[in-house]
Amino acid sequence: xxxxxxVPIIGLFALAAFFALFSxxxxxxxxxxxxNRAKLEAYECGIEPSPQPVGGGRFPIKFYLTAMLFIxxxxxxxxxxxxxxxxxxxxxxxxxxxxLFIVAVxxxxxxxxxxxxxxxx
Amino acid sequence: xxxxSYLAQxxxxxxxxxxxxxxxxxxxxxxxxxxxxxxxxxxxxxxxxVARMAQRPGLNxxxxxxxxxxxxxxIKMAFKEDILPKSADKVVYFFAxxxxxxxxVTALSVVPFGPMVSIFGERTPLQVTDVSVAVLVLLACSxxxxxxxxxxxxxxxxxxxxxxGLRSSAQMISYEVxxxxxxxxxFMTAGTMSTSGIVSxxxxxxxLNLFGVVDLPAPxxxxxxxxxxxxxxxxxxxxxxxxxxxxxxxxxxxxxxxFMTEYSSLKFALFMLSEYVAMVTMSAVTTTxxxxxxxxxxxxxxxxxxxxxxxxxxxxxxxxxxxxxIFIWLRGTLPRLRYDQFMRLGWKVLLPINLVWxxxxxxxxxxxxxxxxxxxxxxxxAGAVLVVLLVTLLWPSKKRPPQRxxxxxxxRRPAGSFPLPPMDLQVPPSPRTRRAVAEREPANVxxxxxxxxxxxxxxxxxxxxxxx
Numbered sequence: 001x002x003x004x005x006x007v008p009i010i011g012l013f014a015l016a017a018f019f020a021l022f023s024x025x026x027x028x029x030x031x032x033x034x035x036n037r038a039k040l041e042a043y044e045c046g047i048e049p050s051p052q053p054v055g056g057g058r059f060p061i062k063f064y065l066t067a068m069l070f071i072x073x074x075x076x077x078x079x080x081x082x083x084x085x086x087x088x089x090x091x092x093x094x095x096x097x098x099x100l101f102i103v104a105v106x107x108x109x110x111x112x113x114x115x116x117x118x119x120x121x
Numbered sequence: 122x123x124x125x126s127y128l129a130q131x132x133x134x135x136x137x138x139x140x141x142x143x144x145x146x147x148x149x150x151x152x153x154x155x156x157x158x159x160x161x162x163x164x165x166x167x168x169x170x171v172a173r174m175a176q177r178p179g180l181n182x183x184x185x186x187x188x189x190x191x192x193x194x195x196i197k198m199a200f201k202e203d204i205l206p207k208s209a210d211k212v213v214y215f216f217a218x219x220x221x222x223x224x225x226v227t228a229l230s231v232v233p234f235g236p237m238v239s240i241f242g243e244r245t246p247l248q249v250t251d252v253s254v255a256v257l258v259l260l261a262c263s264x265x266x267x268x269x270x271x272x273x274x275x276x277x278x279x280x281x282x283x284x285x286g287l288r289s290s291a292q293m294i295s296y297e298v299x300x301x302x303x304x305x306x307x308f309m310t311a312g313t314m315s316t317s318g319i320v321s322x323x324x325x326x327x328x329l330n331l332f333g334v335v336d337l338p339a340p341x342x343x344x345x346x347x348x349x350x351x352x353x354x355x356x357x358x359x360x361x362x363x364x365x366x367x368x369x370x371x372x373x374x375x376x377x378x379x380f381m382t383e384y385s386s387l388k389f390a391l392f393m394l395s396e397y398v399a400m401v402t403m404s405a406v407t408t409t410x411x412x413x414x415x416x417x418x419x420x421x422x423x424x425x426x427x428x429x430x431x432x433x434x435x436x437x438x439x440x441x442x443x444x445x446x447i448f449i450w451l452r453g454t455l456p457r458l459r460y461d462q463f464m465r466l467g468w469k470v471l472l473p474i475n476l477v478w479x480x481x482x483x484x485x486x487x488x489x490x491x492x493x494x495x496x497x498x499x500x501x502x503a504g505a506v507l508v509v510l511l512v513t514l515l516w517p518s519k520k521r522p523p524q525r526x527x528x529x530x531x532x533r534r535p536a537g538s539f540p541l542p543p544m545d546l547q548v549p550p551s552p553r554t555r556r557a558v559a560e561r562e563p564a565n566v567x568x569x570x571x572x573x574x575x576x577x578x579x580x581x582x583x584x585x586x587x588x589x
Contacts, residue, residue: 009230026199026387040206085309119465
C-alpha cells in the first residue's frame with residue numbers, strides 16, 4: 001500500500017499538533033498553582049497595567065499599510081512563480097510579457113515610494 | 122567521477138509516495154526527533170558560541186560540556202506554574218504557541234536530507250516527502266508561523282506583547298516579500314519547485330580546466346550562480362526568523378520579551394522551540410536551495426562514494442550547522458537595527474534590487490537560448506542600455522539644501538523682518554542690571570572676573586552687528 005506524497009505533510013502536521021497540544025495541556029497539570037492577584041495582572045514592569053480598551057484598541061496605521069502592501073507584492077510574486085518554473089519553455093514571448101508585468105508593478109512601487117508609503121516615520 | 126553516477130542517486134518525484142505506511146511513520150518520527158534535537162542542541166550551541174565570543178566559558182555544568190543544560194531547562198519549565206493572565210483571551214492564548222510550533226515543524230517535511238538509501242530493505246529517498254510544489258509548502262509554513270506570534274501577542278491582553286506581535290508580523294511579511302522574490306531566480310534556473318529536484322539540478326557545475334592538468338569542477342551551487350539571490354535570501358531568513366540583528370519583536374530594552382512576555386511554563390518553551398526549529402529549518406532550506414543540498418562540497422567529491430548511501434546526511438548536517446553558526450555569529454557581532462531602518466532595508470533596498478536582478482537574469486537567460494536570432498540579441502542589448510540610460514537620466518537627484526551659516530541666513534532675510542537671535546545667545550543685561558553692575562564694579566575686581574560680566578556692552582554689541 002502506498003500513500004499519496006501529500007499525506008506525510010499532513011502526518012507531520014498532526015504529529016507536531018499532538019506534541020504541542022499535549023505539552024500545553026500537560027503544563028496545566030504538571031506545574032503548581034498558587035493564586036496571587038499581582039501575578040495575574042498584565043506585566044508592565046511593576047506599575048499598574050494600563051487598561052486595555054474593549055475590542056483590542058487601536059494600533060499605528062503603518063502596520064495596516066504594510067500588510068496591504070504585502071498583499072500587493074505577494075500576489076506579484078505568486079504570479080512570477082509559474083512563469084519562473086516554466087521559463088525555459090516560454091522563450092522570448094514569456095520574457096517580454098514578464099518585463100511588461102514587472103514594469104507595471106514597478107510603477108505602483110515607485111508611486112508608493114514617492115507617496116511615502118514605505119517610510120516608517 | 123562522471124555526472125551520471127551522481128544522478129543515479131538522485132530521487133525523482135516518482136520515487137515519492139511509494140513508501141509503505143511503517144516507513145512513512147519512521148520518517149515522520151525521525152523528522153520530529155530531528156526538530157526537537159535541533160532545538161536542544163541549537164540552544165546549547167548558541168549559548169556556547171556566544172559565550173566564547175564574549176570570552177566566557179559558557180555552559181559547562183550539566184552533562185559533558187553542558188550538553189544537557191537545555192534538557193534540564195525544559196524539564197524545569199514543565200514544572201513551573203502555567204500562568205493565565207487575567208486580561209488574556211483564553212482560547213487564543215492557549216493555541217498561539219501550538220500554531221507556531223506546528224508551522225515550524227511541518228516545514229521539515231519537504232527538506233531533503235539525503236539521496237536514495239535503503240531502510241530495512243526498502244529503497245527510499247532520505248526525505249519525508251516531496252511534491253511538485255514543495256517550496257510553496259515551505260513558504261506557506263513560514264508565513265503561517267506569523268499567526269502564532271501575532272495571535273500570541275494579541276491574546277496576552279497586555280501592551281508589550283501586543284506591540285511585539287504587531288512588529289513581528291509586519292517584519293515577517295515584509296521580509297517574506299524579499300524572500301519570495303529571491304527564490305524566483307532559483308525556480309528560473311532549476312525549472313522545478315520540488316526540493317529534491319532543485320538539489321539534483323545543482324549537481325553539475327561548469328568545469329574549470331586549468332592548463333589541461335587540473336580538472337577543477339566548479340560546484341553548481343546556486344549560491345555561486347545566483348549570488349545576489351543568495352545574499353538577499355539569507356538576509357531575509359534572518360529577518361523572517363526574528364533573529365539578531367533583526368530581533369526587534371523581542372527588543373529587551375523596548376518591549377521586555379515582545380510577544381512572549383506573558384507566556385510561562387511549557388507555552389514559553391514551545392515558542393522557544395519554534396524559534397529554534399525555524400532557524401534550523403531555514404538553514405536547511407538555504408542549504409537545499411542554494412548550497413547544493415546534501416551533495417558533498419568539492420574536495421570530498423574526489424572520493425567516489427561521497428554522494429551515496431548515508432554519507433550525504435553528514436554533508437547536509439555540516440552545511441546546516443555552518444549556517445546556524447553564521448546566525449549565531451551575527452547575533453554575537455551586530456547591534457540591533459532600529460525599526461525604521463529595518464523596514465527601509467526590506468522595502469527600499471532588498472525588494473528593488475531583487476526585481477532588477479530577476480529582470481537581468483531573465484534577459485541573460487533568454488539571450489543564451491539557441492533559437493534567438495542575432496538581430497533580436499542586439500536589439501535586446503540596445504533596449505537594456507536604453508533603459509539603463511533613461512533611468513539614470515530620470516533618477517530624482519537628491520540635492521541637499523546648501524548648509525548656510527547663521528550670518529548667511531540672516532543676510533537672506535527680507536529687509537525689515539524680525540531680527541534673528543544669534544545661536545550663541547547671550548541675553549544682554551537689562552539697563553537696570555547694567556547700572557547695578559556698573560555701580561558694584563570696584564567691589565568685584567578682587568573677586569575674579571567672569572568673562573563678559575564686567576563688560577556689559579560686549580554681548581549687546583555682538584547682537585547689534587547681526588541685526589540687518
